[in-house]
Amino acid sequence: MSTPAPITTEDEARAYVANWAAPSGMEVLSGYIAALLDENGRQNLISKPSEAQLWQRHIADSAQLLEHVSRETREKPPGPWLDLGTGPGLPGMVIAILQPQIDVVLVESRARRVEFLQTCVRSLGLANCRIEGQRLEITDPFDSWIISARAFAPLEKLLRLSAPFSTSSTKFLLPKGRSAAHELQSVKPSIRRLFHVKQSLTDPEAGIIVSQ
Numbered sequence: 094m095s096t097p098a099p100i101t102t103e104d105e106a107r108a109y110v111a112n113w114a115a116p117s118g119m120e121v122l123s124g125y126i127a128a129l130l131d132e133n134g135r136q137n138l139i140s141k142p143s144e145a146q147l148w149q150r151h152i153a154d155s156a157q158l159l160e161h162v163s164r165e166t167r168e169k170p171p172g173p174w175l176d177l178g179t180g181p182g183l184p185g186m187v188i189a190i191l192q193p194q195i196d197v198v199l200v201e202s203r204a205r206r207v208e209f210l211q212t213c214v215r216s217l218g219l220a221n222c223r224i225e226g227q228r229l230e231i232t233d234p235f236d237s238w239i240i241s242a243r244a245f246a247p248l249e250k251l252l253r254l255s256a257p258f259s260t261s262s263t264k265f266l267l268p269k270g271r272s273a274a275h276e277l278q279s280v281k282p283s284i285r286r287l288f289h290v291k292q293s294l295t296d297p298e299a300g301i302i303v304s305q
């Protein structure tokens with residue numbers, strides 16, 4: 094399989110995301126983006142400077158996690174995709190919009206963010222997206238097919254918190270920005286050997302920690 098080209102502009106990001114979208118996915122996505130930008134005026138969901146590069150920094154950055162999932166499991170997901178500390182739905186809600194056959198569960202503890210997520214689910218008609226609006230620690234456990242988390246917690250803490258939601262076959266997809274390699278180096282070898290770092294398509298210096 095060829096490695097996709099790096100994404101360096103908003104146009105490239107939009108075209109990249111469109112490749113992952115189910116029919117009508119891009120239309121639903123524009124509804125989500127409009128809501129996100131509107132709500133960002135009321136609460137701090139994404140940094141203000143990143144608004145100008147929203148497709149690259151947030152939407153394509155989320156969508157690229159699909160590169161690390163086999164086509165076979167993507168088409169017939171063997172369980173739910175769990176996104177920890179999703180904030181405004183990044184990356185989980187983007188995945189749910191692009192791939193409606195995937196059941197996505199978003200965990201977020203902050204009430205105003207939860208309200209935003211619930212409004213999006215209702216207004217965009219996202220039947221495959223469930224919100225768990227409380228701390229992960231008090232969320233009823235279930236077995237996840239995939240666990241994603243962007244800017245949520247350091248790796249060891251993340252693994253500890255997510256243990257009730259993972260099995261030996263759960264795949265972890267953890268965008269870690271520029272600290273990915275360093276973070277993986279800093280965990281104990283028994284954990285380190287279970288993961289590797291993949292380069293982000295949206296930032297050549299950023300990495301995604303992926304389980305084997």
Ligand SMILES: C[S@@+](CC[C@H](N)C(=O)[O-])C[C@H]1O[C@@H](n2cnc3c(N)ncnc32)[C@H](O)[C@@H]1O
Pocket residue numbers: 138177178179180181182183184200201202203206227228229230242243244245
């Ligand atoms: C830095 S933000 C990242 C949000 C989003 N993933 C993104 O990349 O834009 C971390 C989010 O995790 C949520 N969070 C932190 N600890 C949590 C916990 N124990 N359970 C659920 N959500 C939590 C916070 O409220 C916050 O929205």
